[in-house]
Amino acid sequence: MSEVSSHRGALLSEKTLENIHHCNKCGLCLAACPVYREVLLESLSPRGKVQLSRKLLEGDLEITPRMREILSQCLLCGSCVSACPSGVQGDKLFSGLRWRAIQRFGIEWKKKILFQLLAHRWLMGGSTRVARWARSAMGKSLGEGMRLGALPLSRLPDFNPEPFSKEVPEVTQAKGEVRARVLYFHGCATNYIFGEVGRAVVDVLSEMGVEVITPKRQGCCGIPIFLSGAREDSLGCIEEVLEEFVREGVDAVIVDCATCGSAFVKEYPHILEELRELGEKVDEDLVEKARILASKTRDVMAFIGDHMSWLPDMSPQGPRLRVTYHDPCHLLKGQGVGILPRKVLAGLPNVEFVEMDAPDACCGGGGSFQVEHPEISSKITARKIKSIEATGACVVATGCPGCRITINAHLDSEKHIRVLHPIELVKMALEGGSS
Amino acid sequence: MLSQKVSEELREIVGEEDYLSGPEDLMAYSYDAYLPDALPDAVVFPTSTEEVSSVMKVAYREEIPVTPRGAGTNIVGGTLPLRGGIVLCLTKMNRILEVNPEDRYAVVEPGVVNGDLQKEAAKYGLFYPPDPASLNVSTIGGNVAENAGGPRGVKYGVTRDYLLGLTVVLADGRVIHTGGKTTKNVTGYDLTGLFCGSEGTLGIVTSITVKLIAKPEAQKSIQAIFETLDGAGKAVSRIMASGIVPVALELMDSTVMKLIEESHRIGLPIDAEGLLLIQVDGSKDSVERETQRVAQFCRENGAKEIRVSREATDEEILWFARRTAFGVMARARPNCIVEDVTVPVSKLPAMVREITELAARHRVTVGVLAHAGDGNMHPLILFDKRDREEMERVEKFTEDLFSKAVELGGTLSGEHGIGLAKERFLNMVMTPETREVLRQIKKSLDPKGILNPGKFV
Numbered sequence: 001m002s003e004v005s006s007h008r009g010a011l012l013s014e015k016t017l018e019n020i021h022h023c024n025k026c027g028l029c030l031a032a033c034p035v036y037r038e039v040l041l042e043s044l045s046p047r048g049k050v051q052l053s054r055k056l057l058e059g060d061l062e063i064t065p066r067m068r069e070i071l072s073q074c075l076l077c078g079s080c081v082s083a084c085p086s087g088v089q090g091d092k093l094f095s096g097l098r099w100r101a102i103q104r105f106g107i108e109w110k111k112k113i114l115f116q117l118l119a120h121r122w123l124m125g126g127s128t129r130v131a132r133w134a135r136s137a138m139g140k141s142l143g144e145g146m147r148l149g150a151l152p153l154s155r156l157p158d159f160n161p162e163p164f165s166k167e168v169p170e171v172t173q174a175k176g177e178v179r180a181r182v183l184y185f186h187g188c189a190t191n192y193i194f195g196e197v198g199r200a201v202v203d204v205l206s207e208m209g210v211e212v213i214t215p216k217r218q219g220c221c222g223i224p225i226f227l228s229g230a231r232e233d234s235l236g237c238i239e240e241v242l243e244e245f246v247r248e249g250v251d252a253v254i255v256d257c258a259t260c261g262s263a264f265v266k267e268y269p270h271i272l273e274e275l276r277e278l279g280e281k282v283d284e285d286l287v288e289k290a291r292i293l294a295s296k297t298r299d300v301m302a303f304i305g306d307h308m309s310w311l312p313d314m315s316p317q318g319p320r321l322r323v324t325y326h327d328p329c330h331l332l333k334g335q336g337v338g339i340l341p342r343k344v345l346a347g348l349p350n351v352e353f354v355e356m357d358a359p360d361a362c363c364g365g366g367g368s369f370q371v372e373h374p375e376i377s378s379k380i381t382a383r384k385i386k387s388i389e390a391t392g393a394c395v396v397a398t399g400c401p402g403c404r405i406t407i408n409a410h411l412d413s414e415k416h417i418r419v420l421h422p423i424e425l426v427k428m429a430l431e432g433g434s435s
Numbered sequence: 436m437l438s439q440k441v442s443e444e445l446r447e448i449v450g451e452e453d454y455l456s457g458p459e460d461l462m463a464y465s466y467d468a469y470l471p472d473a474l475p476d477a478v479v480f481p482t483s484t485e486e487v488s489s490v491m492k493v494a495y496r497e498e499i500p501v502t503p504r505g506a507g508t509n510i511v512g513g514t515l516p517l518r519g520g521i522v523l524c525l526t527k528m529n530r531i532l533e534v535n536p537e538d539r540y541a542v543v544e545p546g547v548v549n550g551d552l553q554k555e556a557a558k559y560g561l562f563y564p565p566d567p568a569s570l571n572v573s574t575i576g577g578n579v580a581e582n583a584g585g586p587r588g589v590k591y592g593v594t595r596d597y598l599l600g601l602t603v604v605l606a607d608g609r610v611i612h613t614g615g616k617t618t619k620n621v622t623g624y625d626l627t628g629l630f631c632g633s634e635g636t637l638g639i640v641t642s643i644t645v646k647l648i649a650k651p652e653a654q655k656s657i658q659a660i661f662e663t664l665d666g667a668g669k670a671v672s673r674i675m676a677s678g679i680v681p682v683a684l685e686l687m688d689s690t691v692m693k694l695i696e697e698s699h700r701i702g703l704p705i706d707a708e709g710l711l712l713i714q715v716d717g718s719k720d721s722v723e724r725e726t727q728r729v730a731q732f733c734r735e736n737g738a739k740e741i742r743v744s745r746e747a748t749d750e751e752i753l754w755f756a757r758r759t760a761f762g763v764m765a766r767a768r769p770n771c772i773v774e775d776v777t778v779p780v781s782k783l784p785a786m787v788r789e790i791t792e793l794a795a796r797h798r799v800t801v802g803v804l805a806h807a808g809d810g811n812m813h814p815l816i817l818f819d820k821r822d823r824e825e826m827e828r829v830e831k832f833t834e835d836l837f838s839k840a841v842e843l844g845g846t847l848s849g850e851h852g853i854g855l856a857k858e859r860f861l862n863m864v865m866t867p868e869t870r871e872v873l874r875q876i877k878k879s880l881d882p883k884g885i886l887n888p889g890k891f892v
Contacts (some may be wrong), residue, residue: 006876018769021770021819021821022769023771024465024468024770024771025466025468025469026468026508026510026569026765027468027506027507027508027569027572027573028571030506030508031548031550031571031572039530040508040526040546040816041460041463042463042464042524043455043459043460043462043463045463048463049461051466052459052462053464055462060459061459061462064458064459066457066459066460067459069817070459084761084762085762085765085766086765086766086771087759087762087765087766114752154699181671300506326622401450408601414633
């Protein structure tokens with residue numbers, strides 16, 4: 001696919017522009033926006049950004065450095081979209097304009113470091129050697145106690161000794177009666193960092209009578225790159241995913257990462273349609289594939305929740321773990337999945353489920369947001385940590401590697417609270433334990 | 436443009452971080468929830484009464500317009516800086532200074548969000564009733580300036596009914612205190628009542644003492660669907676005449692019901708003309724009794740479907756249609772204005788019929804939501820402001836709407852205020868003599884006319 005020319009014609013598609021005119025400026029989004037709640041500045045509120053975007057698109061404002069700064073101060077959590085009575089899609093608008101701002105000014109340097117340190121190595125470095133080298137390089141050049149924005153480097157998780165994709169068989173047979181056949185997209189986080197999540201997905205599903213196909217050829221969903229504004233870079237990833245994951249004869253495409261899931265469910269069709277409308281060559285066939293993938297994709301916890309009766313009997317053993325649940329924005333607001341993971345967790349014999357205050361409030365990570373805007377980010381995260389600690393839980397379950405890293409980096413290590421993917425708790429229950 | 440000297444002085448007062456003058460930031464303070472916009476020259480965020488006073492002294496000396504602002508959710512253009520100058524934004528003065536459960540009051544700064552005060556009061560088993568639809572965003576300062584109401588107004592009244600005392604910075608920077616901490620207080624003129632609803636034209640409120648009340652033990656909701664609007668109207672009159680004082684008594688017309696049904700499929704009949712949603716509260720026994728009676732009144736007046744909530748979750752289901760109404764309407768077209776005409780309760784059905792007729796005559800899409808218990812109606816007018824011809828029809832509709840409301844003994848606004856939006860209709864409800872008194876009051880408190888100029892006075 002050729003590169004999109006920077007300033008040819010409109011900044012964004014007609015559809016996106018029309019959507020802005022639906023903003024009644026009622027301000028209800030202000031209450032929903034985690035960034036506004038901390039800074040109390042209209043210019044950084046969703047309503048403010050929508051109005052400024054309108055001025056920008058009507059030619060009354062330019063993409064100035066301040067404008068780029070304003071656009072960057074958004075977690076792209078989608079809270080404003082859920083709160084908007086008029087259906088304004090703030091997240092799509094802001095990520096679209098970020099893309100234009102990057103074309104104009106390039107990526108901010110701190111974000112560049114993040115992409116080099118993390119993205120490149122997690123997302124594109126296909127071998128463990130690269131990963132190990134990355135960690136040692138980071139350690140040597142930056143030293144102990146260094147922070148990347150709000151993230152202390154020492155609190156970043158270890159890489160898998162071997163990428164998950166190397167250890168997982170291409171086909172994992174169902175145990176007993178075959179009830180369904182699914183494709184499993186494990187994404188980069190599971191591949192390079194949280195291998196145990198991938199093992200849990202495959203084990204639990206096969207216990208439920210599901211045949212799991214994990215295609216060997218799978219890379220990045222492209223969304224972290226896309227959300228940071230670098231749209232064209234993410235296109236290659238999208239094409240690859242569509243080629244591999246739109247197949248006949250499968251019941252669902254399973255994801256364990258909230259962000260990958262919302263990419264498949266929500267972002268892909270939008271990105272492709274938008275680029276096509278802007279004059280880029282995007283085949284209808286590709287858009288159609290994106291629509292099929294969107295309809296087939298199911299978060300692993302939602303899938304289990306849909307088919308609770310397929311779970312084998314689990315007998316309680318040992319003490320129950322007090323578990324609370326954090327709603328990842330890209331799962332709840334991005335895919336509308338919130339009730340099912342709770343239903344599954346509450347039904348586990350090894351779990352005592354407690355709800356935290358404001359479980360759907362953003363953790364403040366927002367991918368590169370915590371690197372670019374550490375002050376705002378830490379304040380938002382501090383609220384989340386407070387809600388978690390107030391529950392007295394020893395495990396926070398959350399189905400997003402981004403939230404997991406952010407929350408884990410800010411938890412008080414003395415309090416011994418672990419962050420796990422809920423699927424890991426299901427696996428523990430199946431194994432009859434609570435460790 | 437402010438002079439270099441003035442802008443330096445202002446920066447000195449509020450601090451570098453709390454002074455904005457870049458084009459992007461100014462643009463973000465050029466609008467509220469009404470249609471037009473107007474650019475200020477600077478935005479300041481004072482964090483204390485002293486800072487507000489110092490800003491006002493400079494503005495007074497230099498005769499610079501000052502427009503106070505909270506969250507900017509008002510829908511009448513009340514916070515638009517029509518003559519430029521300074522937007523004085525109070526969102527950073529957002530501390531709850533005191534909650535006193537013994538004497539049942541709270542002291543808050545103007546930037547405190549209404550919903551946050553409600554949550555804080557609830558921790559003490561207390562209750563702050565005013566509940567504008569914007570309560571999770573709008574500030575108490577803004578609520579005071581607009582004398583905001585809400586669905587609970589039928590039983591509990593509006594913001595003014597909960598004000599005990601205020602600290603106000605006057606146009607020249609002097610600081611005064613009105614009222615006190617007691618419910619009964621007749622020492623001198625009721626200045627608290629004067630500043631409430633003055634829309635930032637008389638002074639800047641920097642501290643507010645509000646009355647809190649005990650939280651009722653129980654509540655229940657009743658939803659009743661009527662084939663005819665008359666039936667719904669009669670049921671409202673019957674309930675209000677029965678001695679029962681409902682917390683809320685909300686009415687929805689067929690336009691709104693149809694749109695809700697089209698987008699949510701919750702089983703609202705599309706051939707019904709009106710829906711009533713009634714909430715009662717009090718002790719468990721009385722709530723039970725009143726619920727039965729209200730249901731009976733609805734049945735007697737031809738309700739064909741009645742649902743009563745049993746638990747809190749049912750309550751949510753019954754209120755779903757009402758809560759989702761604005762969104763459903765707003766999505767239907769690019770723009771949506773919420774009008775606020777208010778008529779005596781007995782005239783409500785007549786007014787709804789007038790609205791329907793006027794909408795047809797001017798070919799404008801209008802749905803009606805109403806706080807029927809106090810005659811306060813919110814016709815939702817849908818349009819695309821880019822379509823000039825349509826805008827003209829909307830204008831004509833609005834004019835006729837106000838005439839009709841006044842004809843039926845009503846008024847222009849129940850709880851949204853006048854601001855910029857209804858200034859030209861004021862003569863319909865006020866004689867020249869009355870308006871002159873407003874001007875005299877304004878002049879004595881703000882002789883240079885720098886506070887929120889260009890608004891209704």
